[in-house]
Amino acid sequence: MPPAITFDAVSKLYGEAAAVRSVSLEIASGSFIALVGSSGSGKSTLLKTINRLVPPSAGRVLLDGVDVAAQPSALLRRSIGYVFQNIGLFPHLTVGRNIGIGLELAGRPDPARVAEMLDLVDLPHGIATRLPAELSGGQQQRVGVARALAPGPRLLLMDEPFGALDPITRDALGRKVRDLHERLGLTTIMVTHDMAEALLLASRVLVMAKGGIVADATPADLLAGKAGPEAEALVAVPREQMRRLMALDREA
Ligand SMILES: Nc1ncnc2c1ncn2[C@@H]1O[C@H](COP(=O)(O)OP(=O)(O)OP(=O)(O)O)[C@@H](O)[C@H]1O
Secondary structure, three states: OOOOEEEEEEEEEEOOEEEEEEEEEEEOOOOEEEEEEOOOOOHHHHHHHHOOOOOOOEEEEEEOOEEHHHOOHHHHHHOEEEEEOOOOOOOOOOHHHHHHHHHHHOOOOOHHHHHHHHHHOOOOHHHHHOOHHHOOHHHHHHHHHHHHHOOOOOEEEEEOOOOOOOHHHHHHHHHHHHHHHHHHOOEEEEEOOOHHHHHHHOOEEEEEEOOEEEEEEOHHHHHOOOOOHHHHHHHHHHHHHHHHHHHHHHHO
């Protein structure tokens, strides 16, 4: 079973300023969650409390009922896949070693697993001997996903993973990740600025503002305007774009 996550009154203060304000919520095992909200609303900070990159100032985060603070952070991070915007591949290591690094550090190197992961993200095996700089941005981000999934985590955290990609590559990778989420039976949390991406990929959308969760709804309820004013302001943009595109299509 992939883990369920509980945020129990989680807050994070930086000096006087609260980046996250007393967030309490449960995430069911197997969910695909999109975390959206304006810049600075606390999305990344909340995400990072799960893998202990950010220790909460108050409250607890539980994975399957166990406080993450009670687990050694290296062990915890090995059990959680993490993909972030600037990819963070090791530039001096080949693609193959980048993908295998988690297994290597855990003392169980596995070249066959590297090939399996390349297949999983639709990259040719020949790419394994190249350096990251010799790949396109989209290919690098696929390697980032392969690296996160190589140790076989059940939980995948993604922080604006496709932000730097062109729209076509972004759409393809988003679908790929959704497909992997289903096939591997993951629990996935993705921070994104793109409401359309959130609506199309997630089963549940959490909207943050000023460190708090201001809406928590399915994509269908969000689109139907049932999730409150903050959510409505974010949904209005893709909805209006869709309306204009359809009007153009009718004129053509
Ligand atoms: N290490 C830090 N030190 C001080 N303040 C921080 C730190 N990290 C984040 N903050 C502040 O906490 C608030 C929330 O930041 P966070 O990165 O979580 O927002 P976000 O919603 O992910 O934003 P974005 O969409 O721009 O990435 C912001 O006001 C930010 O300036």
